[in-house]
Amino acid sequence: xxxxxxxxxxxxxxxxxxxxxxxxxxxxxxxxxxxxxxxxxxxxxxxxxxxxxxxxxxxxxxxxxxxxxxxxxxxxxxxxxxxxxxxxxxxxxxxxxxxxxxxxxxxxxxxxxxxxxxxxxxxxxxxxxxxxxxxxxxxxxxxxxxxxxxxxxxxxxxxxxxxxxxxxxxxxxxxxxxxxxxxxxxxxxxxxxxxxxxxxxxxxxxxxxxxxxxxxxxxxxxxxxxxxxxxxx
Amino acid sequence: xxxxxxxxxxxxxxxxxxxxxxxxxxxxxxxxxxxxxxxxxxxxxxxxxxxxxxxxxxxxxxxxxxxxxxxxxxxxxxxxxxxxxxxxxxxxxxxxxxxxxxxxxxx
Numbered sequence: 001x002x003x004x005x006x007x008x009x010x011x012x013x014x015x016x017x018x019x020x021x022x023x024x025x026x027x028x029x030x031x032x033x034x035x036x037x038x039x040x041x042x043x044x045x046x047x048x049x050x051x052x053x054x055x056x057x058x059x060x061x062x063x064x065x066x067x068x069x070x071x072x073x074x075x076x077x078x079x080x081x082x083x084x085x086x087x088x089x090x091x092x093x094x095x096x097x098x099x100x101x102x103x104x105x106x107x108x109x110x111x112x113x114x115x116x117x118x119x120x121x122x123x124x125x126x127x128x129x130x131x132x133x134x135x136x137x138x139x140x141x142x143x144x145x146x147x148x149x150x151x152x153x154x155x156x157x158x159x160x161x162x163x164x165x166x167x168x169x170x171x172x173x174x175x176x177x178x179x180x181x182x183x184x185x186x187x188x189x190x191x192x193x194x195x196x197x198x199x200x201x202x203x204x205x206x207x208x209x210x211x212x213x214x215x216x217x218x219x220x221x222x223x224x225x226x227x228x229x230x231x232x233x
Numbered sequence: 234x235x236x237x238x239x240x241x242x243x244x245x246x247x248x249x250x251x252x253x254x255x256x257x258x259x260x261x262x263x264x265x266x267x268x269x270x271x272x273x274x275x276x277x278x279x280x281x282x283x284x285x286x287x288x289x290x291x292x293x294x295x296x297x298x299x300x301x302x303x304x305x306x307x308x309x310x311x312x313x314x315x316x317x318x319x320x321x322x323x324x325x326x327x328x329x330x331x332x333x334x335x336x337x338x339x340x
Contacts, residue, residue, distance in 0.1 A: 001257055003340045006246050013242070025261060028309035028337050056272030058262060067261040067335065069272050 005032050009071065016073040016135055020047055023067045025058075043068075052223060073137045074099055075163075075222065080125065080153040081144035082109035085168070088211035089141070090118045096215060098139070103128045105149065125153040139164040139218045141198065151180055158190040164221040166198040166214060195221075241285040245276040245339055254279035255339040256300035260287050260332055264315070267330035276339075279304050287334050288314070300336050309337040 005021070009032060012019040018035040022043065038047045046059045047068065056069045077093045079086045082104035093100045094117075103121045104110040110122040121128040134140065140157040142150040145168060154177075157165045169177060174196040181191055199213030200220070248255045258275040260267070268289035275285040275293065277300040287296060292314045303310055315331030 001337055001339050003246075003249055006242065006249070006339055010243055010246055023259075023261075023335065023337075025309075025311060025335050030337075056261075056270070058271075067259075067271075069259060 001030060005030060008032055013071055013073070016133075016137055018051055018070070018072040018137075020051060020071070021069040022047075023069065024064050025067050026065065049225075052225065054223075073135075076101070076132075076134070076138040077218070078103065078129075078132060078134060078138055078140050078157075080104070080140075080142040080150055081146075081168075082106070082111075082115060082120065083143055083145075085143050085207045085210050085214075087114060088208040089143075089214060090115060092208075092211050092215055094118075096219070101132055103132075103153070104144065125149065125156060129153065129156045134160040134162060136161045136163055138162045139166075139221070141166045141214060143168040143198070145169065147177070147180060151177070151184060154181060154194065155184055155186060158186060158193070164195065164218045165193050166195040166217065168198050169196055171197065241274065241276045244284050248276070248278045249340050254304035256303045256336055257339050258287055258296050258300055258312075258334050258336045261311075261335045262333040263330060264332075265330035267332045269332075275300075277301070277304070288332060292332075292334075296334055296336065303336045303338050307338050309335065311335055 009019060009021060012034060020033045021030060022033060023030045033041055033047060038044050041047055043061060050057055050068050050070050051072060054070060054072050059066050059068060075098050077098040077100045079089060079102045082102050086102055090100050090102060101119045101121060102110065102115055103125065105122060105124045107122045110120045112120065134156065140162040142153050144150050150167060154165065154167060167177065178191045195217055199210055200216045202213050204210045204213040245255050245257060256277045258277065260269055260271050260273045263271055269287055273287055275283055275287045275296060277283040277297050281297055281301065283293065283297050287293065296312065299310060299312055312334045
């Protein structure tokens with residue numbers, strides 16, 4: 001690998017931008033493809049598939065055997081609300097390799113006793129969220145049921161283009177939330193991005209089952225191609 | 234997206250800047266119950282110091298030896314380890330899988 005390629009690879013990784021290194025394993029010839037350049041690449045179908053799966057692998061093109069090494073950022077999960085569901089959701093998400101942070105200004109909820117080993121931020125969203133560097137590779141879940149906390153947090157998630165945004169509440173609750181968010185300046189397209197009621201419909205009852213439904217929906221959002229994603233929703 | 238052991242690539246860049254010869258070894262293909270998935274990598278410098286893993290410990294020693302050759306020659310190499318392979322039998326890929334490892338010089 002050329003030093004220039006390695007430097008570029010490290011810079012993209014530090015910026016949490018996905019990148020794929022394409023190597024001809026017969027002769028060591030190599031090129032680096034940034035996520036933003038995939039759409040114009042001759043290997044776009046293969047590159048986008050491997051990136052979506054977060055998996056490295058081999059492809060054949062023009063009689064050459066190429067190795068596609070995928071470097072995708074570690075996904076984050078930001079949970080707004082140190083509630084009962086979050087106590088089940090945080091360890092489940094960690095087992096799926098997400099970097100998890102729980103935010104709740106209510107210190108009675110956001111206590112280390114309730115959330116051992118999970119980074120907790122006991123601040124309001126306007127203080128808590130900017131330092132978390134929330135980006136596209138972040139799943140964002142608002143489950144406090146308290147508009148004073150959830151609404152400003154959701155506005156931040158729209159702004160950062162999170163790949164998944166979910167919020168707890170029935171269709172009725174969600175309709176009211178839509179009105180409040182519009183008053184705060186949210187666009188209809190922002191509100192349409194919220195998964196609510198949250199989680200895949202698997203008939204979840206207990207907090208742990210709801211956590212499974214949420215992580216299933218997040219996984220589908222991350223891994224399924226766009227068309228199948230619409231069908232699953 | 235979920236790969237957590239990539240800081241070794243930063244180490245490779247640092248070693249290179251310090252004037253070391255550096256090689257990068259990457260698992261490019263696996264069959265059977267291989268311990269580390271394709272894309273896993275190991276970086277090696279000309280002192281024989283290495284970081285990362287391509288097999289969870291089974292064949293790292295052999296990879297480091299080959300990597301020192303690659304640093305010297307500048308020519309990339311493809312290595313294969315598996316239970317059917319005599320060399321691999323010697324170094325012992327105990328899990329019963331087969332892996333192919335691409336070793337290239339950095340710089």
